[in-house]
Amino acid sequence: MTVWDRPEPPDRPVPLDRERIVAAAIALADEGGLAAVSVRKVAARLNAGPMRLYGYLSTKEELFDLMVDEVNGEILPEERPVDWREALRVLSRRTREAALRHEWLADLLGGRPSLGPNGLAVTEAKLAALDGLADIDTVMRAVETVSAYVIGAIRREVANLRAERASGLSELDWQRASGPHVMNMLATGLFPALAKAVHDGTDVDAGTAFATGLDWVLDAVAAKVARPPA
Template structure:
């Protein structure tokens, strides 16, 4: 029986109150503060001031805990809008916002579909908006948007982690490595790259995400209309 279906044990008033929701919220607070490495059943129990063995009545393994944490964050993702394009844009933007609120989520999304109730509700809202689209291409459309978002946010989170690890923000990094690139471009071996770096617009993460999403949605619209 999956954790979503398994009943919780009755709470015992003589002890500190406990529930799956309290356990998951405590785990999310730990992960938000210090990353996934800060999350274990022992550490969550300590944060709740209960013995670790009490948690096993609610959650059997750390993998179950991670599944519950991901689904709790999926509850923050509520795609909305009029028509499939607005809903897909909302899906992309709210997913990105959730990852930036919970950086650790970037390490867990993707792969096999999430099956928790919040993830299923998110999927239902998106698929309902695509009700008029050929059923054979509905899942490729949603998968394409998810893949774009996952790739974009993982790159953004990687940049944030690099800033913390090196102590240099993006501008400082560019100043540091700029002379090397200029020497390299001066060899004439990379003319296209040199042109883009020197003359192209230098967009921030928000602009880059929005424009890339527009390209993707335009392509989907052209395929659906065709």
Template structure:
């Protein structure tokens, strides 16, 4: 029986009250502060001032805890829109926002089944909007949603990786450009990469927000062209 279906044990107020929600919230606080490596049943138990074995009455192990953490964040992803395009854009943007607020989510998105109540409720809203007023046929709904989710997961993982690298090295994008500029100048001067040289030198370089929106527009335009 999955964790979503198992009833919780009766609450015992001594030495400290406990339930799955408190456990998950404590784990999320640890992960938000120090990443997933800071999350273990022992560390969560310490944060809650209870013994680690007590948590096993609520969870089978860390994997269930991670599933519960992901589903808790799904409650923060609330897509909305009057058309299929608005709904998919909202899905992409709210998922990205949640990943930036909880960096560890980028490490788990796409790699775990989204079967918790919050994930299913979000999926119901999206699918209902696309297959109802959106007019997308039932065979196309899931491939369309999967395409948008794949784009978002790839984009946020890149953005989070860049953010982590900046923290680790103390070098932002401009400092990287200064550091790598001479190498690129020498490489492009060889004439072996003319297309790349043109793009690097002449194309507009936008921030992550603009880049995300433009890429999403390309994807949604392609979906629309396929559906027409």
């Protein structure tokens, strides 16, 4: 039985429900990452005893499941585009935006499937965007491919943000500090392709890189699922 199938216990002097528990856990995670979340810390924030929370969930992993499902509710747009590319683009962009608001989400994306109502609704929206364009196996592989790109791009971006904070250097300051080493290595002639990228490539921000990569992935999906023009 999943955490969503179990009934909540009756109310007591300190009002509790899963909604309050999840909100407190998300607030802790937003402040200090997943390491800051424990049943004891959530209970303390709610002025309740830790054992009371076990009436609403059995493990910390179930708490994480509830947190992910809550954030999945932020990903679903109020209006869903009819065009399949735009529908997947919107869901992908909103997933990235949610992960930048809640960086801990990057650590949980791509884990076990989200079986909560919001998680299932996000999956439904992805599959529905491609419904009728190809057989269901092709549609599923297409959705998995887009999701793999989105998860990988988000994790990389969040990792860079964390590294920047840990070093105390902005990306520009880090580039300046590491520049002499990189230039010395490129001057050896051992890395010609990398040298070309460094000297001739265009530097873009993370949002632009994400959108460009996503468009390329959607182009590949289109080659597999989109109907030819009439």
